[in-house]
Amino acid sequence: MADLAQLIAQLGQQARVAARQLARTPAIKIDAALLAMADAIVAAQMDLLNANAADVAAAKTNKQTDALIDRLTLTPERIAKCAAGLREVAKLPHPVGQVLREWTQPNGLKFAKVRVPLGVIGFIYESRPNVTVDAAALCLKSGNAVILRGGSEALRSNTAIAGALARGLAQAGLPAHAVQLVPVTDRDTVRLLGESVGLIDLLIPRGGKSLIETVVKTARIPVIKHYDGICAVYVDKAADLAMAEKLVVNAKVSRPGVCNAAETLLVHRDVAAAFLSKAGAALLGAGVKLRVDEATRSALGALNSQHSTLISSSTKDDYRTEFLDLILAVKIVDDVAAAIDHIETHGSHHTDTIVTADAVTAEQFLAGVDSAVVLWNASTRFNDGHEFGFGAEIGISTDKLHARGPMGLEELTSYKYVVRGVGQIRG
Secondary structure, three states, X not given: OHHHHHHHHHHHHHHHHXXXXXXXXXXXXXXXXXXXXXXXXXXXXXXXXXXXXXXXXXXXXXXXXXXXXXXXXXXXXXXXXXHHHHHHHHHOOOOOOOEEEEEEOXXXXXXXXXXXXXXXXXXXXXXXXXXXXXXXXXXXXXXXXXXXEOOHHHHHHHHHHHHXXXXXXXXXXXXXXXXXXXXXXXXXXXXXXXXXXOOOOEEEEEOOHHXXXXXXXXXXXXXXXXXXXXXXXXXXOOOOHHHHHHHHHHHHHOOOOOOOOEEEEEEEHHHHHHHHXXXXXXXXXXXXXXXXXXXXXHHHOOHHHHOOOOEEEOOHHHHHOOOOOOEEEEEXXXXXXXXXXXXXXXXXXXXXXXXXXXXXXXXXHHHHOOOOEEEEOOOHHHOOOOOOOOOOOOOEEOOOOOOOEEOOOHHXXXXXXXXXXXXXXXX
């Protein structure tokens, strides 16, 4: 335990030194480092794939879920996307130094509210090695040092990625300790990171509910979080049903193991039979298991006998569950107000969407659902930093203080007030 505490303290101290240097580093030099890191990732592709293959093989041996294995797996395409993400972040405007507001008081004092880095970010995450790159890119661009603590299932992959990133940093002449990976996955490291008062300024856990609950329970420093991604799609009576089918299938099937995948489908009673006869067939044909209320079972008609192994009666808990799998809880509701009430009662304030051609109903939904991201006629899968034009994201927050929704560069900054005078004194 003493050795672990010493390790985390050392990482924190090194990150603190690096953060001070980054805060004074010219923007052009940070962008050069991001481009060098992208080149290093591409150059190390075979090392990354070999390390990842060992992680994936171990995950399969340990009988991990298909969803986890999907999140864990690197491919040449995913590595290329990581490199592209670094280059995209390099092109974004620099947040540090932006003047948010300026004014002059009657006594002649000139005030400016200016963006500054947070300092040192602690980032705890599970199973997605590409997130290592996203976190490093965003923290570096926003002038922060970052300490990365990945899951045990991805340690080989993360180590290989961190090594490549370090080579890119060194080539650009930036401090190697700007991006550090905790080299062990002992559970006590999570607690120790959260207790690093004075060394780490913000802790961001990204993963399953149990991980985030553990972090929040033990942390003594600020934490940004979301517990669940219980995302809902509501198909209104005025929906284009062909569009709705396409959106629902995409929201559930494209990547069921991620937090912005749909977990609940709500359908207006007036279009339930027409919509579910086709959309239900498409979902079942894709292997989705449906947890349904009695009204939905009736609307599915002959599909019940054709796909009896995939359709089962829902429980109240099904509408409060983040399945992260090819499972969808379905319920028929009377109107948009009932849909809003269901989402507010059972959802997680993450991402929810309405499909409708009625603008008044859409605006009622957008105003009534208190989630980090609400959408109209678009898949829940668009709650993503890349899709928002942020280049990447370090997480999706369902908190309301400091940051909410996809966290990009601005969410990794704070501000300070700069006051300029000519000798004023206060009477």
